[in-house]
Amino acid sequence: MYAYQRLAPDPFSIPSESHPNAADKSRLILALSSNPVNVLGPPQKLKKWHTSSTVIFGLGTRLLSGNMLLFHPLVLIAISNLPFAIEGRGLRATGAHVVKHGMFADHLTKSSSTDLRRAFVGRRQDPNPASCGSGSQITTKAPKSNIFAGLSDEEAAAVTSFLHDQESLNLTAAANATRQALLAILVELLQPNKSDALSYLESGSAAPDRYARIVIRFGATLEPYIQEYQVGPLPVVDGSTTLARLDSIYNKGRGYQRIYDVDREALAAFTYGLPNDTLAIAGSSPLTHEDEKVFQWNQFYSLHTGACLDEDLLASGLMFKADVTGRDPSQWSVVAWQYNGIFYESEMAFRRAINSSSFTRPGPNADGDWGCTDYNNNPFPHDDLNPPVPVQPDGTRFAVDEQEQYVEWMDFSFYLSSSRDLGMQLHNIVYKGERIVYEVGLQEALAHYASSSDPFQASNAYLDSEYGFGEATFQLVSGFDCPAYATYLNTSYYAGETTHTHPSSICLFEFDTGYPIQRHTAATYVSVSKNVVFVVRSVATVGNYDYMFDYEFYLDGSIHITVRASGYIQSSFWASNMGTQDGFHIHDNLAGSMHEHVLNYKLDLDVAGTANSVVKSALVPTTQVYPWSNGKPINSMTFERTFLESEDSGKLNWDSNNAVMYSVVNKEAPNKYGEYRGWKIMPGKNYLVIQNSTSLGNSLNWATHHLYAVQRKDTEPHSTYPYNGWDPNDPVVDFNKFFDGESLNQEDIVM
Numbered sequence: 130m131y132a133y134q135r136l137a138p139d140p141f142s143i144p145s146e147s148h149p150n151a152a153d154k155s156r157l158i159l160a161l162s163s164n165p166v167n168v169l170g171p172p173q174k175l176k177k178w179h180t181s182s183t184v185i186f187g188l189g190t191r192l193l194s195g196n197m198l199l200f201h202p203l204v205l206i207a208i209s210n211l212p213f214a215i216e217g218r219g220l221r222a223t224g225a226h227v228v229k230h231g232m233f234a235d236h237l238t239k240s241s242s243t244d245l246r247r248a249f250v251g252r253r254q255d256p257n258p259a260s261c262g263s264g265s266q267i268t269t270k271a272p273k274s275n276i277f278a279g280l281s282d283e284e285a286a287a288v289t290s291f292l293h294d295q296e297s298l299n300l301t302a303a304a305n306a307t308r309q310a311l312l313a314i315l316v317e318l319l320q321p322n323k324s325d326a327l328s329y330l331e332s333g334s335a336a337p338d339r340y341a342r343i344v345i346r347f348g349a350t351l352e353p354y355i356q357e358y359q360v361g362p363l364p365v366v367d368g369s370t371t372l373a374r375l376d377s378i379y380n381k382g383r384g385y386q387r388i389y390d391v392d393r394e395a396l397a398a399f400t401y402g403l404p405n406d407t408l409a410i411a412g413s414s415p416l417t418h419e420d421e422k423v424f425q426w427n428q429f430y431s432l433h434t435g436a437c438l439d440e441d442l443l444a445s446g447l448m449f450k451a452d453v454t455g456r457d458p459s460q461w462s463v464v465a466w467q468y469n470g471i472f473y474e475s476e477m478a479f480r481r482a483i484n485s486s487s488f489t490r491p492g493p494n495a496d497g498d499w500g501c502t503d504y505n506n507n508p509f510p511h512d513d514l515n516p517p518v519p520v521q522p523d524g525t526r527f528a529v530d531e532q533e534q535y536v537e538w539m540d541f542s543f544y545l546s547s548s549r550d551l552g553m554q555l556h557n558i559v560y561k562g563e564r565i566v567y568e569v570g571l572q573e574a575l576a577h578y579a580s581s582s583d584p585f586q587a588s589n590a591y592l593d594s595e596y597g598f599g600e601a602t603f604q605l606v607s608g609f610d611c612p613a614y615a616t617y618l619n620t621s622y623y624a625g626e627t628t629h630t631h632p633s634s635i636c637l638f639e640f641d642t643g644y645p646i647q648r649h650t651a652a653t654y655v656s657v658s659k660n661v662v663f664v665v666r667s668v669a670t671v672g673n674y675d676y677m678f679d680y681e682f683y684l685d686g687s688i689h690i691t692v693r694a695s696g697y698i699q700s701s702f703w704a705s706n707m708g709t710q711d712g713f714h715i716h717d718n719l720a721g722s723m724h725e726h727v728l729n730y731k732l733d734l735d736v737a738g739t740a741n742s743v744v745k746s747a748l749v750p751t752t753q754v755y756p757w758s759n760g761k762p763i764n765s766m767t768f769e770r771t772f773l774e775s776e777d778s779g780k781l782n783w784d785s786n787n788a789v790m791y792s793v794v795n796k797e798a799p800n801k802y803g804e805y806r807g808w809k810i811m812p813g814k815n816y817l818v819i820q821n822s823t824s825l826g827n828s829l830n831w832a833t834h835h836l837y838a839v840q841r842k843d844t845e846p847h848s849t850y851p852y853n854g855w856d857p858n859d860p861v862v863d864f865n866k867f868f869d870g871e872s873l874n875q876e877d878i879v880m
Contacts, residue, residue, distance in 0.1 A: 269528035271535035315344040338362035357384030413588035439500030446702030470704025521614040549622035552598030590824035611636035737798035779838040828853035
């Protein structure tokens with residue numbers, strides 16, 4: 130349950146006016162500069178790109194580290210000499226080198242032209258270069274204001290000031306806050322109820338009242354916790370704006386969660402010896418709850434010695450289990466050790482083993498060029514020549530209202546939003562003049578590790594929304610992350626009483642897939658059409674993973690959601706007794722950690738209105754005697770259609786042969802041939818292999834099946850919660866509670 134702790138301002142963020150009580154009002158850092166600067170971030174190792182299965186309105190995929198596909202060129206991340214301290218999904222150390230993703234150091238210069246095609250090292254390129262026929266961006270005016278967009282700087286600052294004025298809270302200014310403080314850790318828009326939003330979008334009613342969602346940390350108690358609140362209506366007006374607990378959208382009964390690691394900074398003092406230590410530690414997440422006690426496994430890693438930030442590859446094989454129960458670090462203790470794959474139930478047992486003649490010291494993983502991200506092998510044949518590049522000869526063919534985050538392309542239009550927890554979301558997708566999607570967006574991304582020989586890795590199961598997809602969505606690299614002609618938008622979130630704006634963190638572009646969307650050769654002609662897609666993309670670097678999120682719009686009306694993962698492996702130590710069941714031996718004393726990824730998306734389809742049903746269409750083998758078969762049985766197949774009547778049948782798995790399809794249809798809006806209008810949900814890849822996860826318990830009930838169908842409610846806006854992992858068996862949102870037998874027959878349905 131850790132999040133990265135920054136010790137310096139973030140050059141990717143443009144802080145707005147802080148609260149007047151805050152001590153530091155000079156945090157304006159230029160985000161785009163001719164002299165980019167480096168700040169804090171996790172030490173990580175770049176990993177080969179591998180691509181998940183494309184999901185067309187689906188749930189998620191498992192990404193196996195043993196099945197990667199290399200995409201070349203790479204993009205190098207530069208480094209600088211800065212002290213750092215990192216908490217959570219990564220290493221914790223002091224006096225090491227670190228870089229924030231995306232900005233490049235002054236002292237690094239561009240390499241040769243050959244190297245530049247492989248890996249760009251140097252200053253960030255202009256995100257909208259006037260090259261490749263990019264032309265000017267077509268603008269448009271959104272038909273309505275974007276009611277889904279985040280709070281404005283003025284709204285967020287006013288809400289923060291309002292909170293500080295509440296005597297019942299007695300908030301501490303973020304600049305002065307300690308772990309004992311009562312602190313507003315998040316201020317963002319509380320999304321409007323759908324009925325209010327549709328009244329505004331469709332019937333010309335007034336825009337729904339805006340409310341802010343607040344997360345406040347109560348740290349000055351023996352049992353620290355967070356509680357959610359709402360403030361509104363906005364703008365803040367004396368006498369009409371109120372503060373109330375926000376409990377109605379969380380099926381725990383309260384927007385409340387205990388915090389068991391609020392004193393985590395004390396773990397560094399508990400762990401480290403001298404200031405010049407040459408080791409870092411990584412702590413497992415989530416914490417382990419056993420018999421009213423709280424434990425954490427920690428592993429030592431060597432610090433890097435060269436230019437590459439590759440500590441994550443330098444596992445030592447030395448780890449310890451700490452009892453971190455309670456708020457008094459003097460009562461914490463080390464209760465067990467492990468080294469080289471051998472578990473020691475006490476310090477005394479470990480000391481006896483060390484002093485024995487049979488004790489084996491395999492040695493650490495030594496740093497070297499092998500851990501660097503640059504391409505160190507011989508050049509590929511003809512790699513000195515320029516690779517192909519896409520061009521946009523006549524400029525953009527889509528229109529953008531940048532202020533309202535509104536986009537039009539061909540028969541599609543939609544609004545964009547971004548939040549600190551979930552990153553980019555899409556709203557009110559209209560196709561051919563009719564809304565087809567009210568909302569679609571990521572809900573959670575799980576990375577669940579496993580091991581029979583490494584208790585540190587076995588304890589790790591990350592719910593990545595805790596670390597913040599929006600917070601980790603940084604500036605994109607033109608020509609690498611997106612085509613050089615792409616159009617870029619900014620994203621923002623408000624935390625620490627500051628608005629953080631990440632420039633050019635969403636890109637929009639058309640792209641020729643390289644294969645036709647249709648073709649046919651007839652006797653006298655050939656018919657063929659280019660398959661040009663429109664892509665909305667962002668990349669979030671969460672811990673050791675870089676997630677590339679794509680929403681792809683096709684000319685045939687389909688929408689594809691694709692997630693690709695890159696970044697750095699979270700490695701294990703290859704112990705002398707390690708078997709093949711835990712992973713692959715990849716370097717001297719290094720193993721790849723066995724793990725799986727499952728991503729969860731919410732899709733609120735509206736087919737000719739909000740009253741919809743889910744139909745199951747199945748190809749079923751059959752043996753029948755037909756009137757024309759001369760009395761002989763024919764082995765064939767038949768087409769069966771059934772409707773899901775209630776949520777009791779709403780947990781779905783894909784057929785192993787893809788012979789079953791699910792569609793959201795409107796029974797009351799058939800076409801002229803009597804067929805129901807609808808949209809088919811194409812298969813995602815997988816669900817969680819681990820059953821009844823010991824690490825995350827009831828927090829993973831959204832990851833047990835491929836697909837789900839539930840009745841939509843304003844009181845159930847999300848399938849999970851960013852801080853579920855803090856108390857995994859009593860989560861704030863338990864997805865299983867959504868399934869209470871309600872009808873799926875012509876109801877507003879969410880997949």
